[in-house]
Amino acid sequence: MNARLLFDEPGPRARRRIRVATAVSVLVLLALIGLALRQFADHGQLAASRWRPYATWPMWRYLLDGLRATVYAAAVSIALSAAAGIALAVGRLSPSRWIRWPSAAYVEVVRTVPALLLVYVVLFALPRYGLDLPLFWKLVVPLTVSNAAAFAEIFRAGIASVERGQGEAGLALGLTRGRTLRLIVLPQAVRRVLPSLISQSAGLLKDTSLGFVVSYAELLYSGKVLANYNHLLIQTYLVIAVIYLVINAALAKAARTLQARQGVRAARPARVPAATP
Amino acid sequence: MDVITRHLPEFGAGLLQTVELSLLALAGALVAGVVVAALRAAPVAVLRGAGMAYVEILQNIPLLVWLVLAVFGLPEIGVTAGLFTTAVVVIALYQGAYVAEAVRSGINAVPVGQGEAARALGLTFTQSLRLVILPQALRTVVQPLGNLAIMTIMNTALAAAVGLVELTAAANRVNLAEADPIWIFVTAGLCYMALSALTGLVSGVLERRLVILR
Numbered sequence: 001m002n003a004r005l006l007f008d009e010p011g012p013r014a015r016r017r018i019r020v021a022t023a024v025s026v027l028v029l030l031a032l033i034g035l036a037l038r039q040f041a042d043h044g045q046l047a048a049s050r051w052r053p054y055a056t057w058p059m060w061r062y063l064l065d066g067l068r069a070t071v072y073a074a075a076v077s078i079a080l081s082a083a084a085g086i087a088l089a090v091g092r093l094s095p096s097r098w099i100r101w102p103s104a105a106y107v108e109v110v111r112t113v114p115a116l117l118l119v120y121v122v123l124f125a126l127p128r129y130g131l132d133l134p135l136f137w138k139l140v141v142p143l144t145v146s147n148a149a150a151f152a153e154i155f156r157a158g159i160a161s162v163e164r165g166q167g168e169a170g171l172a173l174g175l176t177r178g179r180t181l182r183l184i185v186l187p188q189a190v191r192r193v194l195p196s197l198i199s200q201s202a203g204l205l206k207d208t209s210l211g212f213v214v215s216y217a218e219l220l221y222s223g224k225v226l227a228n229y230n231h232l233l234i235q236t237y238l239v240i241a242v243i244y245l246v247i248n249a250a251l252a253k254a255a256r257t258l259q260a261r262q263g264v265r266a267a268r269p270a271r272v273p274a275a276t277p
Numbered sequence: 278m279d280v281i282t283r284h285l286p287e288f289g290a291g292l293l294q295t296v297e298l299s300l301l302a303l304a305g306a307l308v309a310g311v312v313v314a315a316l317r318a319a320p321v322a323v324l325r326g327a328g329m330a331y332v333e334i335l336q337n338i339p340l341l342v343w344l345v346l347a348v349f350g351l352p353e354i355g356v357t358a359g360l361f362t363t364a365v366v367v368i369a370l371y372q373g374a375y376v377a378e379a380v381r382s383g384i385n386a387v388p389v390g391q392g393e394a395a396r397a398l399g400l401t402f403t404q405s406l407r408l409v410i411l412p413q414a415l416r417t418v419v420q421p422l423g424n425l426a427i428m429t430i431m432n433t434a435l436a437a438a439v440g441l442v443e444l445t446a447a448a449n450r451v452n453l454a455e456a457d458p459i460w461i462f463v464t465a466g467l468c469y470m471a472l473s474a475l476t477g478l479v480s481g482v483l484e485r486r487l488v489i490l491r
Binding site: 007008010014018021022025026029039040042043045109111112113114115116117120121124125128202206207209210212213220224227233234237238240241244245248249252 | 333334336337339340343345346350353354356427430432433434437438445448452458459465466469470474
């Protein structure tokens with residue numbers, strides 16, 4: 001972020017103004033936090049007895065079990081939807097319109113249907129036609145169906161960003177179209193879109209919270225069960241929100257680091273010719 | 278097919294609820310997003326930090342968790358609002374984080390000379406932001422904002438999971454009564470597709486009218 005866009009190096013008066021603004025905004029933030037805490041305290045939600053359970057191991061073992069189920073469902077959905085995404089992206093670039101059009105139609109249709117609607121289809125529509133999936137797949141199938149389209153768009157952008165000459169060189173070497181794609185174009189494409197793939201995966205991890213609807217025991221549904229059992233509703237959901245925050249912030253950080261490193265790598269060859277006099 | 282015609286009122290009410298929810302949440306998200314993006318460009322470090330914390334916290338926790346926390350959790354600390362109001366506010370704040378990121382990239386796309394010229398004319402931070410930077414920044418991010426509008430429409434479906442009867446929940450209710458899932462869910466899907474297509478159309482027109490080519 002070019003933080004200097006809207007202000008210069010502050011002079012003495014500006015520094016004083018910034019100090020005043022800092023003090024005022026700190027006070028406002030503290031007041032907001034204080035207000036929230038008072039609201040908690042007034043309704044007895046700050047009592048130590050309502051928070052102490054979250055310092056015990058059995059509670060954390062239960063929540064970590066939920067987290068494991070979340071990660072497992074996310075990992076399976078990511079693997080499946082990435083594979084389907086590659087197939088769809090390649091399909092959209094196929095020379096045959098019988099492959100190109102259905103792939104394009106799939107991506108365009110699925111991108112504009114909410115994941116929850118797909119979950120309801122799997123939950124309530126498919127059993128009527130004799131397809132009653134196990135609980136795990138009731139969550140993973142709709143997530144895969146909806147995220148495959150997003151992954152397809154990312155891969156398509158990656159393939160489009162690889163220079164034409166790369167594919168032409170592969171064909172000139174006598175590789176078939178399939179091998180050119182697999183050995184030359186896709187490896188470069190995937191490397192370029194890795195940050196987007198990671199942030200899409202983080203989005204998918206967030207989507208696994210739909211297990212709440214499916215009643216698959218991932219993190220959020222585990223929280224629901226726990227809150228029904230111990231009646232510590234707001235505490236449980238806050239703890240769960242913090243767990244999600246930590247996991248997803250770590251993933252986002254990884255994506256940013258990768259992006260920065262790729263920026264360096266992309267910039268390096270450009271600097272070489274400039275160095276020669 | 279006559280399942281749909283028989284339950285047209287339910288579908289209409291659900292669709293109306295989805296449209297209202299989307300429009301209100303989108304309006305709120307635009308306001309929240311612009312404010313947070315402005316905070317992130319401010320000369321005061323605390324405000325920049327607060328803006329960043331807002332985006333990180335809102336984006337990294339699933340919307341469904343926010344909805345559950347707000348709908349079931351807030352009454353526990355004495356904050357009660359109607360289901361619809363709660364859903365609008367939560368979705369608006371959540372999408373606001375995404376709008377803030379989009380607007381921030383728009384602010385970064387404004388040439389540095391524009392900000393310098395505004396300051397040279399003696400405009401203060403808020404004046405240069407309001408009169409010079411934001412109008413240009415917003416015009417460069419019409420397309421991303423259109424995509425966020427579609428994402429907002431998709432996300433309003435999650436309100437069904439906490440009991441708001443919008444389009445998805447209406448379809449589900451009709452299906453529970455009629456047990457004819459194919460037509461019912463396909464109709465709901467078509468409604469969502471029509472809404473997104475309409476949004477795409479509007480943002481396309483706005484894009485052509487407003488975009489600044491650099």
